[in-house]
Amino acid sequence: ADIEAEARALKLVRERITLCRRDIAKMIATGIEEAVPTRRGGQGPADWQEVHAAFRAMVAQIPRTATRQEIEPIADELSQLADEALDLLEAHIQSKNPSANEAHSERHIQNSNPDSLIDLEPSLREGRAARAEPKSQPSRVAENSYPLGTVLNACPDIVDYAKGGISDWRDFVATAAVVRSMLGISPTAWEEAQTVMGEMQAAVVVAYILQRGTTIRSAGGYLRGLTRKAEVGEFSLGPILMSQINSRLHKERRA
Incomplete structure (x- = not known):
């Protein structure tokens, strides 16, 4: 009975x-898209990229196999960060609409609906939807690209940042356009990568950089490096996707 109780708690x-x-x-995606300020009275993170870096550092600490005692402190840290991020969004909403009632301040962190936070304010949802549209809709998958399912199998973390999932x-x-800003990739580096690699392949590289987390110190520099290789025909998505899939499978087997 004790073992079963501990398993449930874990x-x-x-x-x-x-x-x-x-x-x-x-x-974080909402904060970046809506340009929500993060620093109040000179206190707090400088920008949402800094919040995202702290978030990724916490996620990197999560082991594949661990006891409840080992991961509870990480869960507490994530809960605190979630509360702080929500406070920033709520403060922004209140500043935009001082008459907002307490319904806008209701805590959504433990809500199982992944889109619940989008309901904080209708104007935020509408603004995000308008700006989330890519400049040009991809008409087909490039011949040298991989199926979307394969890409998501290799780089699943990007799904967390999608407003309504990735179908x-x-x-x-x-979603990659939002994530690249969080990673600190400059607009010029992003546009150059899209021009050289194509819109979808550049997006896959961003998803890969996100998945690698703290192992890639300079996301912008890494993307520029791959763009240079792509310019001279020395870059292919296949090896990085397959290595990522193999790495995940290896970790799952060990777990």
Whole structure:
């Protein structure tokens, strides 16, 4: 009975971590797209990229196999970060609409609906939807690209940042455009990568950089390096996707 109780408790902590990860990712995306200030009275993070870096550092600490005692502190850290991010969004909403009632301040962190945070304010949802549209809709997958399912199998973390999930390449490219800002990739580096690699392949590279987390110190520099290789025909998506899939499979077997 004690073993079963501990297993249930461990499962609940892991579910708590999963919910926090999804909610934090969506709140960071909203904060960046709506240009929500993060520093109040000279205190707090400088920008949302800094919040995202802290978030990714916490996620990197999560082991594949661990006891409840080992992951509970990480769950607590993520919960605190989620509360702080939500406070920033709520303060922004209040500043835009002083008459907003308490319904806008209701805590959504433990809500199992991954889109719940988008309901903080209708104007935020509409603004995000308008700006999430890519400049040009991809008409087809490039001949040297891989199926979307394969890409998501290799780089699943990007799904956490999607407003309503990723069901096609259009969703994927739009989400990658948001993520690249979080990673600190400059607009010029992003545009250059899209020009050289193509819209979808550049988006896949961004998803890969996100998945690698803290192992890639300079996301912008890494993307520029791959863009240079792509210019001279020395870059292919296949090796990085396959290595990522093999790495995930290896970790799952060990777990």
